[in-house]
Amino acid sequence: MKGLRTVLAGVTLGNPTMLASGMMGETGASLAKAAMSGAGAVVTKSVGLEPREGYKNPTLYEADGYYINAMGLPNPGIRLFKEEMREAVSSGVPVFGSVFASSIKDFVTVASNMEEIGASAIELNLSCPHAKGYGMEMGIDPEMVHDIVREVKGSLKVPVFAKLTPNTHSLIEVGQAVERAGGDGVVAINTVKAIAISVEFRRPVLSNIYGGLSGPAVKPIGLRSVYDLYDNIDIPIIGVGGIDDWRDAMEYIMAGAKAVQIGSAIGKKGMTVFSEITSGMLRYMEHNDVREISDLVGVAHERK
Amino acid sequence: MNGNEVVRVIDKVSEGRGITTLRFELDRTVRPGQFFMVWVPGVDEVPMSASYIGKLKGITVREVGEATKALSSVKVGEMIGIRGPYGRGFMQPAGRYLVVGGGTGIAAVLPAIEMSKDRSIVDVALGARTSSELIFEERARKASDHVMVSTDDGSKGHHGTVVSLVDEMLSKRSYSQLIACGPEKMLFYLLEVCKKHGVESQMSLERFMKCGSGLCGSCVIDGRRVCADGPVFLGREIDEMKEFGRSKRDEAGRSVPL
Numbered sequence: 001m002k003g004l005r006t007v008l009a010g011v012t013l014g015n016p017t018m019l020a021s022g023m024m025g026e027t028g029a030s031l032a033k034a035a036m037s038g039a040g041a042v043v044t045k046s047v048g049l050e051p052r053e054g055y056k057n058p059t060l061y062e063a064d065g066y067y068i069n070a071m072g073l074p075n076p077g078i079r080l081f082k083e084e085m086r087e088a089v090s091s092g093v094p095v096f097g098s099v100f101a102s103s104i105k106d107f108v109t110v111a112s113n114m115e116e117i118g119a120s121a122i123e124l125n126l127s128c129p130h131a132k133g134y135g136m137e138m139g140i141d142p143e144m145v146h147d148i149v150r151e152v153k154g155s156l157k158v159p160v161f162a163k164l165t166p167n168t169h170s171l172i173e174v175g176q177a178v179e180r181a182g183g184d185g186v187v188a189i190n191t192v193k194a195i196a197i198s199v200e201f202r203r204p205v206l207s208n209i210y211g212g213l214s215g216p217a218v219k220p221i222g223l224r225s226v227y228d229l230y231d232n233i234d235i236p237i238i239g240v241g242g243i244d245d246w247r248d249a250m251e252y253i254m255a256g257a258k259a260v261q262i263g264s265a266i267g268k269k270g271m272t273v274f275s276e277i278t279s280g281m282l283r284y285m286e287h288n289d290v291r292e293i294s295d296l297v298g299v300a301h302e303r304k
Numbered sequence: 305m306n307g308n309e310v311v312r313v314i315d316k317v318s319e320g321r322g323i324t325t326l327r328f329e330l331d332r333t334v335r336p337g338q339f340f341m342v343w344v345p346g347v348d349e350v351p352m353s354a355s356y357i358g359k360l361k362g363i364t365v366r367e368v369g370e371a372t373k374a375l376s377s378v379k380v381g382e383m384i385g386i387r388g389p390y391g392r393g394f395m396q397p398a399g400r401y402l403v404v405g406g407g408t409g410i411a412a413v414l415p416a417i418e419m420s421k422d423r424s425i426v427d428v429a430l431g432a433r434t435s436s437e438l439i440f441e442e443r444a445r446k447a448s449d450h451v452m453v454s455t456d457d458g459s460k461g462h463h464g465t466v467v468s469l470v471d472e473m474l475s476k477r478s479y480s481q482l483i484a485c486g487p488e489k490m491l492f493y494l495l496e497v498c499k500k501h502g503v504e505s506q507m508s509l510e511r512f513m514k515c516g517s518g519l520c521g522s523c524v525i526d527g528r529r530v531c532a533d534g535p536v537f538l539g540r541e542i543d544e545m546k547e548f549g550r551s552k553r554d555e556a557g558r559s560v561p562l
Contacts, residue, residue, distance in 0.1 A: 023519060026557040029527030045521070045557070053555035057349035058341075060515040062307035062387055071520055076558040083559075200310035200383055201345045267518040270532065 003285055004278055004293050006040065006259050008236050009159035009184035011094050011120050013040035013259060015278045016293055017249065020240050020263035021046055021098040021123060021163065026075065028087025035091035037271035038278060042088065043096040043261065044081070046125040047114065049106050051077040056207040061196040066218070067264055068194050070130040070211035073100060078113045085117040094120035096161070102133045104151050111152045111160070121158050124148060126174075127165035127190030129212045136193070140168040142177035149181035159184035161238065164229075166221050167193045175229045185236035187261065188225045192218055215264040218242045223255050230256025230298050244269075246280025253293065254300040306332060308343075309386050315360070316380050321436040322367040323408065324376045330361045330386060336415035337393030337485075337508055337536045341516040343385030347374040351513045351531070353412035353485070354389060355440075364411035364439070390516050391535050394506050399480035400425045402473060402503075403448075404494065405440075406466050406486025407432055412508055413485045414440050417447045424449050429473060431466025431486070435459040467493045474501040481505060482539075488562055491542075492549030498539055505539035511552055522557065 004015035018041040019025065019034040025045035034042045054074030061068040075081070078099075088095045097119030101107040111122045126145055128135025138144050145162060153160045162178045164171060166189040175186050191212025196205045222241025229237050239257030242264070243249050249260045265273045281293065290296060315327035334357040342363060343349040348371035356362030365375045378384055394416040403426060405413040410430050420426040427450040432438040434457050444451045453461035454469040462469045467490060470482070474497065482498055484491060485508040498505045511523035511530040518532030526545040528534065542548050551559050 024521035024524065024529070026521045027524050027527065027553070030521050030524045030529075033527035051556040051558060054514065057514060058343055058385075059349075060341075060387075060517055060519065062517055064307065067517070067519065069515065069519070071514055071522075074514070074522065074556055076556050080558055196308070198308070198310060198345070198385065201385070203345060205308060205343075205385070264519065267515075267532070270518070 003291055004281060006293060008238070008259055009121070011041070011159060013094060015040040016253065016259040017274045017277050018096070018238065018259055018261045019043055020261035021125065022071065023263045023266050025098070026084070028084035031084070031088035031095065032091040034271055034274070035093040038274035039093060040259065041094040041096060043123055044088070044098050045075055046073055046098040046100040046128065047075045047078050047081050047110065048073065048100050049078060049110055051075065051080065058206055061205050061211065066213055066215040067267070068196050068206065068211040068213050069191070070206045070208035072208060073128060073131050073134065078110050082117045085119070089118040096121045096123045098123040098125050098163070100125040100128065100134050104148050107148050108151050108155050112155055115156050115158050119158060121184070122152065122156060122160045123187055124152060124160065124162045127163050129165060129167055129191055129193035130208055130210045136165040136167055136190070139165045139174065140170070142170060142173045145174050146177040146181040149178050149183040153182045161185040161187050163187040163190055164225070165190050166225050171225055172228055172232045175233045179233045179235050183235060185238060186229060186233070187238040187240060188229055189218070189222045189241045192221060214242070216242045216244055219248060223251055226252055226257050227255040227300070230301060246277045246284065249277050250281060250284060250296070253296050254298070256298040256301065258294070258297055306388050306390065310383050311386050312383050313378055313380055319364060319439040322376070323364060323437065323439055325355060325362050325364045326375070326378060326384070327356060327360050327362040328384070328386070329359070332389060334361060334389040335393035336419050337412060338389035338391050339535060340386050340388040341390065342375065344371065344374040344378065345385065347371055349385065351516055353508070355411035355414055357415045364408060366408040387516060390531055392533065394419070394483050394536050396420065397481035397483070400427070400478070401481045401483060402427045402429065402470070402479045404429045404466060404470055404482060404484040404486070405431070406490045407437065408439070409486035409508070410439050413483060414443060416483045417444055420447070423447055427473065427477070427479070428452065429454070429466055429470050431455070431469065433457065466490065467497055470494060471497045474503060479503055484508070488549060495539055495542060499543070506536050507539060507542055508535045509537060509542070510535065512555060522553065524553070
């Protein structure tokens, strides 16, 4: 798997697949399981200052080709997360600690704690589309994003990545704000704000009304976002959105992503999706005489 | 495709004290041991094992909280939302097997009794706290030649837990496998009994669930998703779980004692 080695702002991954935030990342054991199943790195569920129970069910709408979820950022809070991180870190792959907060001060506190308990990097959740006062509500404002990234970056040693929302016309400006603030990379994209309505009951299905669209349906949006960002920023991009198989992952890499995160595909395929994708990538590289996966990052831009 | 659908309740049966079965048509294949996410608009959406898996599907609800109370009050002709079926169900064992149900766990194992084409190779042990909570005994007798019951208070059948009843049954007759669903404390001791007699088992576990569909991870036990990798696990898989019989996760993902 030597040819799949990927370096993200100094963090080395054995292969470019990562477990996306929010998927199975609430407990140390499930993060370790993803690592053992072949993920090159894992991202925790977004953790905040205090425990949160999240929204009442229904929190998921499932259809052919997509999901809409509004879990409501359930998490045990950063203090109790120490135990989970211990188990996750022992898996041996880099653990990205995803954090959310409603103020710059709290972002700094949670991110610093996350670093202390063993995160190899921080992923700032600036993009959750359904939690009032968090995520996307801050992440669509380039100035706010700039200030959060600058303050967090200034108080940590580990690299800081910002997870961006596609629910804005100023994605590129937000990406540039991350770079200007000294951020080490961006993760694109989080889910697309969406709703589902029950015709029989004549009401929205999700208890929170709004949720985030994910799964194969969002892949073209994620790809476009990565492609645009690659043309406009120089820091590493991690691509995420609707990756189901190695071909989807390769599309993201050719669009400009140095690594990819897998989320919804775990629902149907389970953790085997990681090894399935990496072996597919290796086969492609062998057939096409490509020695390093990094040689393929952004190649689609050469053929405009 | 097992996504969101809305069905009309076409039959409602009272099974015992505070226990109700709702029946509905749903054109999807369901295996014994699988579950649905059942939505009562404005109230909640909760995981419910399928108690009937034929053309007419069914769930059996025991009133314990707001969501189950609301489900119990759904009238014939009214609608409920259904997602699923989800999860890994019970597999038909080769040879003679023993099906064990405790409390409302009986509803989840009934289809596993009925999956046998030969009623002489499936034996049954049903346990409840008291006779009024003992459900589906007649239905079990239609599918098996050998049905034993137990009640904790001795109001019917064997006086004691279903675990002690099973311990006796395993001493008298050999089985290739045991299939079980019930409260986790019951399963914990049942697994000990299975190990004592050297019998492999399949047990259905229960954890707090949000998405139900293998995505969010709120129901994990030792890193395995109860909704998608389970709810049915083999006894030897369960035996390796440090959290089994000891702790579970609450809505925020905090580990709490069972």
